[in-house]
Amino acid sequence: MSPQADNKIQNLVEMLVKSYREEADIIKIEAKNQINKAVVVDIIEDLRCLIFAGFFGRKRLKEDGLEYYVGELLENLLYNLEKQIRRALRTRGGREVRIAAEAERITHVFLGKLPRIRSMMATDVDSSFDGDPAASSKDEIILSYPGIYAILVSRLAHELYQLDVPLIPRMMTEHAHSLTGIDIHPGASIGHHFFLDHGTGIVVGETTIIGDYVKVYQGVTLGALSTRGGQILNGVKRHPTIENHVTIYSGASIFGGDTVIGEGVVIGSNAFITKSVPEKTRVSIRNPELQFKMDEKNQSVEFQQGEFWDYVI
Amino acid sequence: MSPQADNKIQNLVEMLVKSYREEADIIKIEAKNQINKAVVVDIIEDLRCLIFAGFFGRKRLKEDGLEYYVGELLENLLYNLEKQIRRALRTRGGREVRIAAEAERITHVFLGKLPRIRSMMATDVDSSFDGDPAASSKDEIILSYPGIYAILVSRLAHELYQLDVPLIPRMMTEHAHSLTGIDIHPGASIGHHFFLDHGTGIVVGETTIIGDYVKVYQGVTLGALSTRGGQILNGVKRHPTIENHVTIYSGASIFGGDTVIGEGVVIGSNAFITKSVPEKTRVSIRNPELQFKMDEKNQSVEFQQGEFWDYVI
Amino acid sequence: MSPQADNKIQNLVEMLVKSYREEADIIKIEAKNQINKAVVVDIIEDLRCLIFAGFFGRKRLKEDGLEYYVGELLENLLYNLEKQIRRALRTRGGREVRIAAEAERITHVFLGKLPRIRSMMATDVDSSFDGDPAASSKDEIILSYPGIYAILVSRLAHELYQLDVPLIPRMMTEHAHSLTGIDIHPGASIGHHFFLDHGTGIVVGETTIIGDYVKVYQGVTLGALSTRGGQILNGVKRHPTIENHVTIYSGASIFGGDTVIGEGVVIGSNAFITKSVPEKTRVSIRNPELQFKMDEKNQSVEFQQGEFWDYVI
Numbered sequence: 001m002s003p004q005a006d007n008k009i010q011n012l013v014e015m016l017v018k019s020y021r022e023e024a025d026i027i028k029i030e031a032k033n034q035i036n037k038a039v040v041v042d043i044i045e046d047l048r049c050l051i052f053a054g055f056f057g058r059k060r061l062k063e064d065g066l067e068y069y070v071g072e073l074l075e076n077l078l079y080n081l082e083k084q085i086r087r088a089l090r091t092r093g094g095r096e097v098r099i100a101a102e103a104e105r106i107t108h109v110f111l112g113k114l115p116r117i118r119s120m121m122a123t124d125v126d127s128s129f130d131g132d133p134a135a136s137s138k139d140e141i142i143l144s145y146p147g148i149y150a151i152l153v154s155r156l157a158h159e160l161y162q163l164d165v166p167l168i169p170r171m172m173t174e175h176a177h178s179l180t181g182i183d184i185h186p187g188a189s190i191g192h193h194f195f196l197d198h199g200t201g202i203v204v205g206e207t208t209i210i211g212d213y214v215k216v217y218q219g220v221t222l223g224a225l226s227t228r229g230g231q232i233l234n235g236v237k238r239h240p241t242i243e244n245h246v247t248i249y250s251g252a253s254i255f256g257g258d259t260v261i262g263e264g265v266v267i268g269s270n271a272f273i274t275k276s277v278p279e280k281t282r283v284s285i286r287n288p289e290l291q292f293k294m295d296e297k298n299q300s301v302e303f304q305q306g307e308f309w310d311y312v313i
Numbered sequence: 314m315s316p317q318a319d320n321k322i323q324n325l326v327e328m329l330v331k332s333y334r335e336e337a338d339i340i341k342i343e344a345k346n347q348i349n350k351a352v353v354v355d356i357i358e359d360l361r362c363l364i365f366a367g368f369f370g371r372k373r374l375k376e377d378g379l380e381y382y383v384g385e386l387l388e389n390l391l392y393n394l395e396k397q398i399r400r401a402l403r404t405r406g407g408r409e410v411r412i413a414a415e416a417e418r419i420t421h422v423f424l425g426k427l428p429r430i431r432s433m434m435a436t437d438v439d440s441s442f443d444g445d446p447a448a449s450s451k452d453e454i455i456l457s458y459p460g461i462y463a464i465l466v467s468r469l470a471h472e473l474y475q476l477d478v479p480l481i482p483r484m485m486t487e488h489a490h491s492l493t494g495i496d497i498h499p500g501a502s503i504g505h506h507f508f509l510d511h512g513t514g515i516v517v518g519e520t521t522i523i524g525d526y527v528k529v530y531q532g533v534t535l536g537a538l539s540t541r542g543g544q545i546l547n548g549v550k551r552h553p554t555i556e557n558h559v560t561i562y563s564g565a566s567i568f569g570g571d572t573v574i575g576e577g578v579v580i581g582s583n584a585f586i587t588k589s590v591p592e593k594t595r596v597s598i599r600n601p602e603l604q605f606k607m608d609e610k611n612q613s614v615e616f617q618q619g620e621f622w623d624y625v626i
Numbered sequence: 627m628s629p630q631a632d633n634k635i636q637n638l639v640e641m642l643v644k645s646y647r648e649e650a651d652i653i654k655i656e657a658k659n660q661i662n663k664a665v666v667v668d669i670i671e672d673l674r675c676l677i678f679a680g681f682f683g684r685k686r687l688k689e690d691g692l693e694y695y696v697g698e699l700l701e702n703l704l705y706n707l708e709k710q711i712r713r714a715l716r717t718r719g720g721r722e723v724r725i726a727a728e729a730e731r732i733t734h735v736f737l738g739k740l741p742r743i744r745s746m747m748a749t750d751v752d753s754s755f756d757g758d759p760a761a762s763s764k765d766e767i768i769l770s771y772p773g774i775y776a777i778l779v780s781r782l783a784h785e786l787y788q789l790d791v792p793l794i795p796r797m798m799t800e801h802a803h804s805l806t807g808i809d810i811h812p813g814a815s816i817g818h819h820f821f822l823d824h825g826t827g828i829v830v831g832e833t834t835i836i837g838d839y840v841k842v843y844q845g846v847t848l849g850a851l852s853t854r855g856g857q858i859l860n861g862v863k864r865h866p867t868i869e870n871h872v873t874i875y876s877g878a879s880i881f882g883g884d885t886v887i888g889e890g891v892v893i894g895s896n897a898f899i900t901k902s903v904p905e906k907t908r909v910s911i912r913n914p915e916l917q918f919k920m921d922e923k924n925q926s927v928e929f930q931q932g933e934f935w936d937y938v939i
Contacts, residue, residue, distance in 0.1 A: 008734055009697065009700055009701065009704070012696075012700055012737050012738065012740075013693055013696045013697050013700060015738070015740075015741045016676060016696045016700075016740060016741060016744075017692050017693055017696060018741070019740075019741035019744045019745070020679060020692060022745070023744050023745055023747075023748040025748055025751065025752075025764055026677070026678050026679075026681075026744070026747060026748050026751055026764070026768060027678070027679045027680055027681075027687075028678075028679070028680030028681050028687060028765070029679075029680055029687050029688065029689050029692075030680070030686070030687070032686070033686050034680065034681060034686070035769065036684075037682070037769065050329060051339070052339050052340070052341075053333060053339075053340045053341070053342075054340055054341030054342055054343070054347065055339075055340075055341050055347060056350070058349075060343070060345070060346050060347070061340075061341060061342050061343070062342065063342050066330050066333060066342075067326055067330055070325075070326045070329045070330060071322065071326050074322055074325055074326060074329075075322065078318075078322065091763070091765060108321055111325050112325065112328070114325075114328075114329060114332075115328045115329060115331070115332035118329075118332045118336050118339070119332070119335070119336055121336075121339060122336040122338055122339050125338065125339055126338075133519075133537070133545070133546035133547045133549070133551065134498055134500070134518070134519040134547070136479065136483075136547070137404070137479070137480075138338055138339070139341070139404060139480060140479070140480055140483055142339060143348065143350065143480060143483075143484055144480075144483045144484045144487040145487070146487060146490060146491065166762065166763070166766070167763075167765060167766055167769060167770075170762075170766055170769075170770045171769055171770045174770040174771070174772060177772060177826070178772065178805045178806065179491045180491065181494050181513070181514070181807050181826045181827075183824050183826060183844075185760055187760070198496050198516045200490070200494050200496060200513065200514045200516070200807070200826065200827070201494075201513070201514045201532075201807070201826045201827045201844065201845060203824045203826070203844055203876075205760070206759075206760040218496075218514065218516055218534070219514060219532070219827075219845065221844070221876055223876070224759070232759070233759035234759045234760075234762070236759070238759065250516075250534055250536070250566065251534075251564075251566070251877075253876065253877070253895060253896075269566060269585065270566075270583075270585065270896075271916060272895065272896065273916075281918055281919065282918070282919040283916055283917070283918055284916070284917045284919075285916060285917070286916070286917055290584060290586075290596055290597070290598060290599070291596070291597045291598070291599055292590075292594050292595070292596055293594065293595040293597075363642060364652070365652050365653070365654075366646060366653045366654070366655075367653055367654030367655055367656070367660065368652075368653075368654050368660060369663070371662075373656070373658070373659050373660070374653075374654060374655050374656070375655065376655050379643050379646060379655075380639055380643055383638075383639045383642045383643060384635065384639050387635055387638055387639060387642075388635065391635065421634055424638050425638065425641070427638075427641075427642060427645075428641045428642060428644070428645035431642075431645045431649050431652070432645070432648070432649055434649075434652060435649040435651055435652050438651065438652055439651075446832075446850070446858070446859035446860045446862070446864065447811055447813070447831070447832040447860070449792065449796075449860070450717070450792070450793075451651055451652070452654070452717060452793060453792075453793055453796055455652060456661065456663065456793060456796075456797055457793075457796045457797045457800040458800070459800060459803060459804065492804045493804065494807050494826070494827070511809050511829045513803070513807045513809060513826065513827045513829070514807075514826070514827045514845070531809075531827065531829055531847070532827060532845065563829075563847055563849070563879065564847075564877075564879070582879060582898065583879075583896075583898065603897060603899075603909055603910070603911060603912070604909070604910045604911070604912055605903075605907050605908070605909055606907065606908040606910075
C-alpha cells in the first residue's frame with residue numbers, strides 16, 4: 001500500500017475511534033465475549049430438529065437410532081445454550097459463579113419443557129391442516145409453513161422469557177420475524193391449536209394473551225392503545241386478551257390491554273377494535289362504499305356487495 | 314461430564330423419546346432420506362443462474378463458454394432435482410422402480426420448460442422497468458427486485474405443481490415468501506408481463522388465475538370467501554380470476570372463486586371486493602372520512618381530499 | 627451417463643443457448659466480472675461491525691485493541707467496496723482508468739461519512755428505546771430490532787446513492803427489505819431520531835424527505851400519486867415530505883410529491899392521505915362502522931368505539 005493510502009486509512013481509523021469515545025452507547029467493549037447471533041440461530045435449528053424429529057436434520061432418523069439422535073442434539077444444546085445464557089445474564093452484572101450456576105439451572109429447566117412444547121406444536125400442525133384447504137399434508141405444513149415456524153420459535157422464546165433470560169428470547173423471535181414477517185413478542189402467552197395463515201405483517205405485542213383454537217390471518221395487529229408512555233409503560237398489560245375459538249381475519253387491528261375478545265368471536269377483515277367484544281359475536285366493518293367509473297362513458301355504476309362473515313384465503 | 318449431568322441428559326433423552334411415541338404425527342422415521350430443504354434452495358439458485366445467466370453465478374460468463382456454463386448447471390440440476398423429486402414422490406407410496414422412473418420423467422419435462430419460463434421472465438422484467446419510475450436499469454431489476462424473484466420462483470414451482478410433484482413446489486414458494494414477503498401459492502396460474510411492486514404482504518391463493526399485463530402492489534390479497542370448509546374445499550376454485558391489463562393498488566383485497574375482475578380494471582388502494590367487476594371499470598373506495606384536531610385550539614378542520622385513480626409508489 | 631441421457635442434456639443445452647440469443651436482455655455476457663451480491667452483503671456486515679462496534683463481530687472487542695479492530699475492518703472494506711463500485715461504474719461505460727480512479731475516490735468519501743452515520747444511528751437507538759415500552763435495553767435494540775437494521779442500511783445506501791453509485795445502493799436496501807420487510811428506497815432522505823416499530827410492510831419511496839424525530843409503524847406507505855408516467859417520472863419528486871416530530875401509525879398511506887405533513891402531526895392508523903396536513907394536527911379516520919351479529923339470536927348489537935389518538939404497539 002502506498003504511504004498516501006496508508007495515511008488515508010490512518011485518518012479514517014482515528015475518526016472512527018474518536019466517534020467510539022463520543023457515542024459510547026452503541027459500542028460494546030467488554031472483557032468477555034458477547035452473545036453470538038449465529039449460535040442463537042443454530043440453537044433454534046437444533047431445537048427444531050428435536051421437536052420435528054427427522055424432518056430437518058442432515059441425517060436419516062432410524063427407529064433404533066432415536067436415543068442417539070436425541071442425545072447428540074441435546075449435548076450440543078446444553079453446551080451452546082448454557083454458554084449464550086451465561087453471556088446474556090452477564091449483561092445484568094453479578095458474580096461470575098452465580099451467573100454460571102443460574103445459566104446451568106435455566107438451561108435444564110428449559111430443556112425439560114421440550115416435551116410439552118412438542119405436544120403444543122402437534123396441536124398447531126393439526127389446526128393448520130384442518131383450517132387450510134390448500135394444505136395437502138401435515139408434512140407440507142411442517143416443512144414449509146411460515147406460521148408453524150413462527151409459532152415454534154415463539155413458544156421456545158416464551159419459555160426463556162418466563163425464565164427471565166435477557167436478550168436471547170427477543171433475538172429468537174426477531175429471527176423468526178425476519179424469516180416469516182410474523183412479529184410475535186416473546187412475552188405473548190399462546191394457547192394450543194394456534195393457526196397463523198400466510199402470516200406476513202402479523203404483530204402480537206408483549207402482554208397479549210391468546211387462548212386455545214385461535215386463528216389469525218395475515219396483517220393482523222394485536223397492539224397497545226396508549227398515551228405516549230414510552231418506558232413508563234414497561235411491564236403494564238397493554239395488549240388485548242383473545243379468548244378460545246376466536247378467528248381474526250386479515251388486516252384487522254385489536255388494541256388495548258383491557259380489550260377482551262370473547263370466546264368464539266369472529267373478527268372480520270380490516271376491522272379496527274379498541275373495546276371488548278362479547279362472546280360468540282361476529283364483527284365486521286360495514287364495507288367501505290365503492291365508487292365506480294367506466295373509462296369510456298365515465299358513468300357511475302352501483303355495485304352491491306353482499307354481507308359476508310367467513311372467508312379463508 | 315459429571316455422572317449427575319449425565320443423568321440429567323439421560324432423563325431428557327427419555328422424556329423426548331417418550332414424546333416421540335405420543336406425538337407420532339410430527340416425527341419422521343423412515344428407511345429413506347427426507348427432502349433436504351437446503352438442496353431445494355440450491356436448486357432454486359441453479360435455476361436462477363440458468364434463467365438470468367451471468368447475473369448470479371460466481372463465475373464470469375463468456376460468449377464462448379455458454380454451452381459449458383449451461384451444461385454444468387444442468388448436470389447439477391438433473392442430479393439434485395431428480396433425487397429430491399424421488400424423495401417427494403415416495404411420500405405417496407408405491408414401488409421404488411416406478412418412483413425412480415417417474416422422477417426421471419418429471420425432471421426432464423420440467424427442465425424442458427425452462428426456455429418458455431425465460432421468455433415469460435423477460436416480459437416480467439420489461440413490465441417492472443416500464444411501470445416503475447424508480448427503476449434505473451433492467452440490471453437493477455434482475456439483481457435486486459423482490460417481485461422478480463417471487464415471480465421467478467412461482468413460475469418454476471407452478472410447473473412442478475402441474476406435474477403433480479408433492480411438497481417441493483410449496484417449499485420453493487415459501488422460500489421466496491420468506492425472502493420477499495410475497496406469498497404466491499404454486500397452484501396460481503400467472504400470465505406474462507406480471508409486475509409486483511414492493512410486494513411485502515401480497516397473498517395469491519392456490520386457485521387464482523391471473524392474465525397478462527397485470528400489476529399488483531404491496532399488501533394485496535387474492536383470497537377465498539368461504540364457509541369454513543377446511544379440507545373439504547381442497548381442489549375447489551376458491552380464489553378470484555384477474556383478467557388482462559388489470560392493476561390492483563396497495564392493500565386491496567379480492568375474495569372468492571366466482572369473482573372475476575374484468576379486462577383493464579383498476580382497483581384502488583384498500584378496496585375490498587367480493588363480487589365481479591366489469592371490464593374497463595375503475596373501482597375506488599370512497600376515502601374514509603378524516604377527523605382533524607388541532608393540538609392548541611382543539612378545533613375541527615375540514616379537509617378535502619380530491620378523487621384520484623392512479624397512484625404509483 | 628447413458629448416451630440417451632447425454633443426448634437429452636445436449637438438447638436442453640441447445641434449447642437454453644437458443645433462448646439466450648432470443649431473450650438477450652436478461653443475460654449478462656461480459657469481459658469483466660459482475661457485482662457479487664454475496665460480497666455486497668459482506669460489506670453491509672463489515673459496516674455494521676464498524677458502526678455498532680463489538681456487538682456483531684466474531685471477536686471480542688478490547689479497549690486496547692480498538693485501532694486494530696477498526697483498521698482490519700477498514701482494509702477489508704476498502705478492498706471489497708472499491709472493487710464492487712468499480713464493477714457498478716462499469717455498467718455505465720467509460721475508460722477503465724477513470725472508472726478505477728472514481729471508484730477509489732467514492733470509496734474514501736463514503737468511508738469518511740461513517741462517523742456521522744454513527745452519530746445518527748445513536749439517535750435512532752435512543753428513539754427506539756424511548757418510544758417502545760417493550761424495549762428492555764439498548765443492547766436488545768441493537769442486537770435484534772429490525773427497524774434499526776433497516777435504518778442503518780438505508781443510511782449507508784443513501785450515501786452511496788448520493789455519490790451516484792449505480793446498482794449497489796438498491797441491492798443493499800433490498801437486502802434489508804428481505805430481512806425486515808421494510809422497503810426504504812436509497813434515495814429517501816431521513817433525519818435523526820428515526821424510529822420504525824415492527825416495520826413489516828413499510829414502504830418509503832425514492833423522493834421521500836423525512837425530518838427529525840419521526841416515528842413510523844408497520845404497514846405504512848409513503849408513496850407516489852401519479853398518472854401512469856412510468857419512466858417519464860424518473861427523477862421527479864413523487865413522494866411526500868414528512869416534517870419533524872411526526873408520528874404515523876400502522877397501515878396509514880401518504881401519497882404525492884406535493885404532500886407535506888407538517889411539524890408535530892399525528893396520522894392515525896389506516897388513514898389515507900393525499901393532501902398536505904398543517905402542523906400540529908392530529909388526523910384520524912372516522913372508525914369504519916362495525917356490524918355485530920350474535921350467533922344464537924342473530925340480533926344486532928350497538929358497539930360504541932370511543933375516539934382515540936395515540937396507540938403504541
